[in-house]
Amino acid sequence: MATADVKSTVPHMDMDRGGAFDFSNCIRNQAMCKMGGKAPKLTSTGTTIVAVAFKGGLVMGADSRATAGNIIADKHCEKVHKLTESIYACGAGTAADLDQVTKMLSGNLRLLELNTGRKARVITALRQAKQHLFNYQGYIGAYLLIGGVDPTGPHLYMCSANGTTMAFPFTAQGSGSYAAITILERDFKVDMTKDEAEKLVQRALEAGMHGDNASGNSLNLVIIEPSETVFKGPIVPEFCKRPEPNDLVYKFQAGATKVLKHKTYKYDVVESMDITH
Amino acid sequence: MSIMSYTGGTVVAMAGDECVCIASDLRIGEQMTTIATDQKKVHKVTDKVYVGLAGFQSDARTVLEKIMFRKNLYELRENRNIKPQVLSEMISNLAYQHRFGSYFTEPLVAGLDDTNKPYICCMDTIGCVSAPRDFVAVGTGQEYLLGVCENFWRENMKPDELFEATAQSILSCLERDAASGWGAVVYTITKDKVNVSTIKARMD
Numbered sequence: 001m002a003t004a005d006v007k008s009t010v011p012h013m014d015m016d017r018g019g020a021f022d023f024s025n026c027i028r029n030q031a032m033c034k035m036g037g038k039a040p041k042l043t044s045t046g047t048t049i050v051a052v053a054f055k056g057g058l059v060m061g062a063d064s065r066a067t068a069g070n071i072i073a074d075k076h077c078e079k080v081h082k083l084t085e086s087i088y089a090c091g092a093g094t095a096a097d098l099d100q101v102t103k104m105l106s107g108n109l110r111l112l113e114l115n116t117g118r119k120a121r122v123i124t125a126l127r128q129a130k131q132h133l134f135n136y137q138g139y140i141g142a143y144l145l146i147g148g149v150d151p152t153g154p155h156l157y158m159c160s161a162n163g164t165t166m167a168f169p170f171t172a173q174g175s176g177s178y179a180a181i182t183i184l185e186r187d188f189k190v191d192m193t194k195d196e197a198e199k200l201v202q203r204a205l206e207a208g209m210h211g212d213n214a215s216g217n218s219l220n221l222v223i224i225e226p227s228e229t230v231f232k233g234p235i236v237p238e239f240c241k242r243p244e245p246n247d248l249v250y251k252f253q254a255g256a257t258k259v260l261k262h263k264t265y266k267y268d269v270v271e272s273m274d275i276t277h
Numbered sequence: 278m279s280i281m282s283y284t285g286g287t288v289v290a291m292a293g294d295e296c297v298c299i300a301s302d303l304r305i306g307e308q309m310t311t312i313a314t315d316q317k318k319v320h321k322v323t324d325k326v327y328v329g330l331a332g333f334q335s336d337a338r339t340v341l342e343k344i345m346f347r348k349n350l351y352e353l354r355e356n357r358n359i360k361p362q363v364l365s366e367m368i369s370n371l372a373y374q375h376r377f378g379s380y381f382t383e384p385l386v387a388g389l390d391d392t393n394k395p396y397i398c399c400m401d402t403i404g405c406v407s408a409p410r411d412f413v414a415v416g417t418g419q420e421y422l423l424g425v426c427e428n429f430w431r432e433n434m435k436p437d438e439l440f441e442a443t444a445q446s447i448l449s450c451l452e453r454d455a456a457s458g459w460g461a462v463v464y465t466i467t468k469d470k471v472n473v474s475t476i477k478a479r480m481d
Contacts, residue, residue: 020374022378024375025375037280038279040280040381043401043407076409096373097376099369100404252445254437254438257445261475262472262475264470264473265324265470267325
C-alpha cells in the first residue's frame with residue numbers, strides 16, 4: 001500500500017482519537033472487580049519534592065524513587081520535568097499521569113512560545129495544568145509543583161490533582177513532605193542567596209528521603225535564574241549509597257545453564273537510510 | 278486474587294555490552310491450574326527489538342495485536358525499522374490511552390537501537406515507563422527477580438555472560454514463584470544475530 005493510502009485510512013481506525021482516553025475496558029474491568037479481582041498496583045512516585053524561592057530565582061528538587069506498593073519500581077526516575085527553558089515542574093502522585101501531563105504541558109507551552117514569539121509565563125503553565133486536572137475531577141493523580149522565572153519574576157505554585165492551586169515562597173509535596181517541610185519551616189529566610197537556597201533544598205530532600213520509605217536513592221536539583229537554568233543531578237547522599245561488598249563476584253561459567261533447544265537467527269544486514277543522524 | 282496474577286507468568290530483561298537478553302517462563306494458568314506449558318511471553322517486533330507482555334494473558338494478546346498494528350503503520354509511514362525507544366513510547370501512549378479502563382498487562386521492551394546501544398524498559402499497566410540501564414522485570418515473579426538480578430547483573434557483560442546471568446536469574450525466580458514455571462526461554466539479542474535458547478528448568 002502506498003504511504004498516501006495508509007495515511008488516508010488511518011484516521012478511521014482506532015489509533016487517532018485525538019489524544020482522548022478510551023473507556024472501552026471500563027465495564028469489563030468493573031465486572032472483574034466485582035468477581036473479586038483486585039486492580040493492579042500502579043507506579044506511584046511516592047515522592048519528596050521541594051521548591052524554594054530565593055532572591056531573583058528559584059530552586060526545585062526531587063528524589064528519584066518510584067514505587068509500586070513496597071517494590072522500588074525505578075531507582076532513578078526523573079521527577080523534575082522541564083516545561084520550558086525556564087519553567088520546571090516537580091511531580092508527586094501517579095507516575096504515568098505525571099509523565100503524560102508534563103509532556104502535554106511542555107508541548108503546549110512550546111507551541112505557545114512559537115506562536116507568540118515570547119517566553120511562556122509560569123502562570124500560563126499553571127492555568128493549563130489546573131484546567132486539565134479540574135476537568136478530570138481529581139481522577140488524574142498528578143500533584144505538581146510548577147515553578148520558574150519569567151519576565152514578571154520568579155514564581156512558585158502548587159497544583160493539586162483536583163485543580164486547587166496556591167502560590168508559595170517555599171513548599172514541599174509528596175509522601176516525604178512532612179519531613180521536608182520541617183526543615184524548610186525552620187531554616188527558610190526571605191531573600192536567601194542562591195547557595196543558601198540550594199543547600200536548604202538539598203537538606204529538606206535528604207530529610208524526606210531519610211524519613212519516608214517511598215523516597216530515596218538520589219536527588220535532582222534545578223536552579224532557575226533569569227540568566228540561566230542549571231540542572232544538577234543525580235546527587236547520591238552518603239546514606240543512600242549501597243555498601244560495597246569486599247569480594248563479591250557471581251560469575252557463571254559459560255555453559256552453566258543447561259540448554260535444551262537452541263536456535264540462532266542471523267539478520268540480513270541491509271544498508272538502511274537513517275535520517276536521524 | 279489480583280487479575281494480574283490470574284494467568285501467572287514472568288518476563289525479565291538485562292542489558293549488556295552491545296547485547297540484551299530477554300527471558301520468560303512458559304506456563305499459562307487459571308489461578309492454580311496449569312492450562313498450557315508452551316506460552317512464550319516474549320514476542321518479536323523487529324530483528325533487534327522484542328517485547329515481553331506479562332500479566333493477564335488474554336489482554337496481553339490483545340495488546341500485542343495493537344502494538345504490531347501500530348508498529349507496522351509506523352514502518353510503512355517512515356520506511357525504516359522502529360527503534361526500541363520509539364516502540365516503548367508508542368506502547369506507553371497506547372497504555373495511557375486506556376488510563377481509566379486499563380489492559381491488565383505490563384509491557385517490557387528490550388532491544389538494540391541503530392547504533393547497537395542496548396535499551397530495556399518496563400511499564401506499569403497504564404504506561405509509566407521506567408528505563409534503567411541494568412535490568413527490568415515484570416509479572417508475578419517480579420519481586421524475586423529484582424532481588425536476584427541486583428546481585429547477578431554486572432557492568433558491560435558479553436553475550437555469553439549475559440545469557441548465563443539472565444538464565445540463572447529466571448531459574449532462581451521459578452524456584453519461588455508458584456504462578457510461573459514449566460520451563461523458560463531466553464533470547465540473546467546481539468548486533469548480528471539472535472540466540473533463542475529453551476533452558477532446562479523445573480517442570481512443576
